[in-house]
Amino acid sequence: MxxxxxxxxxxxxxxxxxxxxxxxxxxxxxxxxxxxxxxxxxxxxxxxxxxxxxxxxxxxxxxxxxxxxxxxxxxxxxxxxxxxxxxxxxxxxxxxxxxxxxxxxxxxxxxxxxxxxxxxxxxxxxxxxxxxxxxxxxxxxxxxxxxxxxxxxxxxxxxxxxxxxxxxxxxxxxxxxxxxxxxxxxxxxxxAGAVAQDAEGTPVGIGIGQRAPDFELLTLDGQKVKLSDFRGKKVLINFWATWCPPCRIEMPIMQQFYSQQKDNNVVILSVDATHTELNSSIVESFVNHWGLTFPVVLDADGQVGKTYQVAAYPATYTLDENGIIRKKHQGAMDEEMLKKAIR
Structure with a gap:
C-alpha cells in the first residue's frame, strides 16, 4: 500500500x-x-x-x-x-x-x-x-x-x-x-501466484489472491494470537495507532460493525503499531475508552507492519475463510465499505 x-x-x-x-x-x-x-x-x-x-x-x-x-x-x-x-x-x-x-x-x-x-x-x-x-x-x-x-x-x-x-x-x-x-x-x-508457497501449495504474499503471511502477536493481557487461528472466518486485519486521527474516527465504526457481524463468521484483528506508541498503557486506555471487544494485538517491533507494507494508518486487509487476501484499503473505512469488504 x-x-x-x-x-x-x-x-x-x-x-x-x-x-x-x-x-x-x-x-x-x-x-x-x-x-x-x-x-x-x-x-x-x-x-x-x-x-x-x-x-x-x-x-x-x-x-x-x-x-x-x-x-x-x-x-x-x-x-x-x-x-x-x-x-x-x-x-x-x-x-x-x-x-x-x-x-x-x-x-x-x-x-x-x-x-x-x-x-x-x-x-x-x-x-x-x-x-x-x-x-x-x-x-x-x-x-x-x-x-x-x-x-x-x-x-x-x-x-x-x-x-x-x-x-x-x-x-x-x-x-x-x-x-x-x-x-x-x-x-x-x-x-496468479507468488514465489513463496505454503505447505498446501498456495502462494503466500500480500497481493490480492495470495494467502496472507501468518504472524503471532500478544494481546494486552499477554495472550498469544496467531492470524491462522481465525482460519474458517472472514478476517479484517486493521493496522492502526492511538495517535492517528482517522483511526480514532474509524474505531467506533469498527466496533459497531463487529457487534453486528461477529455472529456471522466475521472477525476484526486489530494490530496496533505499538512501536510508535509511548507505551502499551495508552493502547489499553484507548481500547477501554471505546469499549473494543474484537482482538487487539501489539506489533511491538513493527515487523508485522513491515511485512504487510503499511506506510500509513489506518490500513485494512480483507481475508476470506481460507486466509486469502481479497481486498486492501488505505485510510478510514465507513460502514458501507466494511460491508462491501466482507461480501
Missing amino acids: NAWTFGPFVLTSSMLIIVAAIVVGYAVMRFRLQNALPAGSSYDRAFEVVLIWLLVWKLSIVLFNPQGVIDNPMTLLYYSGGSKGAWIAVLLAAGYVWYKDRKSPYKAVYIDAWLISIIAGYTTYRLLAAVVQDGHAVTNGAAVAIGIATIVLWWIREPQAGRKTMHAVFISFVIAHALLSSLAMSTWEKS
Missing part, C-alpha cells in the same frame, strides 16, 4: 492515479475541442463538473450518516458518501452539463469530447494502476490496449460525426472491458 502521511491526512497512490487520470482526460478533451470549435470559443465545463462532483460526493455523507457528522464533524475530512454518493454526484454533474449545454449548437461536439476524455482518463488509470498497484499484467495490459485502440479509432473520425457512431464506439468499449473482466476472473487470474 503506497501512502504518504501529512499530519492527519493520508495521500495514497490511488489518489494520485485518479488525479493523473483526470488531468489526462481534461487535456484530451481540450485538444479534441481545439480544432472543432470556432476560433475564440472556449469550453471550461470540465472544471465545473469536477468541482460539483467532488463537493456532492464528499458532502453526501451527511445524507447517509447525519448523526455521525453531528457527533464528530471531523468525519467530513475522512469520509464521503461512498459509492452511493459517487452515483448521486455523477447524476447531478451529468444533469448540470445537460442543462448548461442543451441549447448549444455544438452539443454533438461536446458529447464527442466528453466521451473520448472518459476513455482516455480510464485508460490512463488502468495503465498507472498496473505500474503502481497490485494487478494482473495480462488483464491490465489488455485493458490498456483496448483503450488505446479505441482512442485511435475515435480520433480519426470528425467530432461533428453522428451521435450514433460515437455512442456505438463507446458502448463497444464498455462491452469489451466487461468481457475482459469476466474472462480475467474466470481464467488467467486464477493462476
